[in-house]
Amino acid sequence: MNIWLIMLAGGLITFGIRFVLIFLFGKFEIPSALRRALRYVPPAVLSAIVFPELFIRGGHIALSLGNTRLLAGIVAIIVAWFSKNTLLTIVAGMIALVVLQMV
Amino acid sequence: MHEARTTFWAGVRAEFPLLVGVFPFGMIYGALALDAGLSRAASQMMSSIVFAGSAQFVTAQLVREAAPALVILLTVAVVNLRHMLYSASLAPYLKNLSLRWKIALSYLLTDEAYAPTILEYDRTGVKPTSHWFLLGAGIALWTTWQFSTALGIFLGTAIPAEWPLDFALPLTFIAMVVPNLKSNPMIATALTAGVVALLAYSLPFKLGLILAALVGILVGTILEGRK
Numbered sequence: 001m002n003i004w005l006i007m008l009a010g011g012l013i014t015f016g017i018r019f020v021l022i023f024l025f026g027k028f029e030i031p032s033a034l035r036r037a038l039r040y041v042p043p044a045v046l047s048a049i050v051f052p053e054l055f056i057r058g059g060h061i062a063l064s065l066g067n068t069r070l071l072a073g074i075v076a077i078i079v080a081w082f083s084k085n086t087l088l089t090i091v092a093g094m095i096a097l098v099v100l101q102m103v
Numbered sequence: 104m105h106e107a108r109t110t111f112w113a114g115v116r117a118e119f120p121l122l123v124g125v126f127p128f129g130m131i132y133g134a135l136a137l138d139a140g141l142s143r144a145a146s147q148m149m150s151s152i153v154f155a156g157s158a159q160f161v162t163a164q165l166v167r168e169a170a171p172a173l174v175i176l177l178t179v180a181v182v183n184l185r186h187m188l189y190s191a192s193l194a195p196y197l198k199n200l201s202l203r204w205k206i207a208l209s210y211l212l213t214d215e216a217y218a219p220t221i222l223e224y225d226r227t228g229v230k231p232t233s234h235w236f237l238l239g240a241g242i243a244l245w246t247t248w249q250f251s252t253a254l255g256i257f258l259g260t261a262i263p264a265e266w267p268l269d270f271a272l273p274l275t276f277i278a279m280v281v282p283n284l285k286s287n288p289m290i291a292t293a294l295t296a297g298v299v300a301l302l303a304y305s306l307p308f309k310l311g312l313i314l315a316a317l318v319g320i321l322v323g324t325i326l327e328g329r330k
Contacts, residue, residue: 003145006172010162010179011152018186019209023202025194037324041192042221043289044296044319045185046276048312049214051297052304053273061301069270076274080281089278090120090271097267 072097110232114239117219124272125156125215125244126251127262132159133255139167143256150252154245155213157309158182181308188316189217193237196224200234208234211241215272218279225283292323 054073055061062070076093083089129150136146141163149159158179165175189212197208220237227233254261262268284290296319303311 007149007152009176013180014153014155014183017183018190018212021190022194022205022209026198037320038192040292040320040323041188043280043293044316046280047293047297048300048315050273050276051300055301076277077281080278084282086278090274093274
């Protein structure tokens with residue numbers, strides 16, 4: 001198949017996945033259990049993205065002091081917990097990573 | 104109208120920290136797509152037609168391997184399944200919008216636009232101008248994605264590999280999640296999802312991510328029900 005057709009179909013599929021529940025919401029009654037469950041989507045999805053970025057190095061879980069991203073991530077988590085400040089967290093995590101990489 | 108404009112720019116501003124991480128990602132995509140044999144026009148247009156980072160990487164890779172179209176499209180669908188969670192999570196806040204708005208915001212719904220938007224909506228609830236926030240975040244990301252793709256196509260990656268700019272993305276997500284872990288079920292959700300994501304990391308097509316998110320959501324909901 002032509003690459004342009006593949007891209008068009010891929011774009012439609014992607015759009016459909018993003019659109020369908022936004023479109024259908026309100027047309028049916030949503031069970032309250034499902035409503036409650038949806039509040040847990042942000043921490044669940046974002047942690048599932050973040051953990052591998054910190055722990056996985058070269059395809060494997062790396063639990064060592066040599067894993068600078070894990071250490072820098074822990075610094076960022078601590079800063080985020082106490083400061084609740086987005087910019088400060090990112091800057092602290094970046095500085096931690098750069099410093100640890102130099103050590 | 105003033106309120107709408109303020110909310111739009113608040114969305115743009117909330118997106119800024121994420122753009123630092125998205126920019127090199129877009130350049131890498133542009134360079135990779137070109138390298139996989141796509142034309143410059145096709146590499147660029149995929150960023151606006153598909154507009155989904157990981158799906159675009161996978162498509163470029165599969166085109167390089169001359170995979171059948173059906174395989175490519177199925178892969179795109181599975182890689183993007185997580186967006187259905189975002190769609191479900193934002194839907195209650197967008198239910199009163201016109202069809203045109205729903206279409207535009209769905210098109211712009213990515214990981215990076217979802218994250219700041221849902222936090223804002225959790226904080227403020229539904230306001231008459233809420234949708235402008237997602238529009239601002241979405242357009243800021245969209246513009247950056249197109250521009251960084253073009254730079255990647257014409258300049259290559261150009262960013263030294265030892266600059267860890269990509270680390271800005273997980274850092275921003277950390278900054279968004281951690282301050283919102285206000286109850287034990289929330290903390291349990293985040294930890295469970297994270298650990299499952301590590302254990303299921305080798306699953307293909309980001310299925311590990313979806314599995315991890317679902318298990319995390321289940322654990323949080325069950326713990327909340329027990330209280």
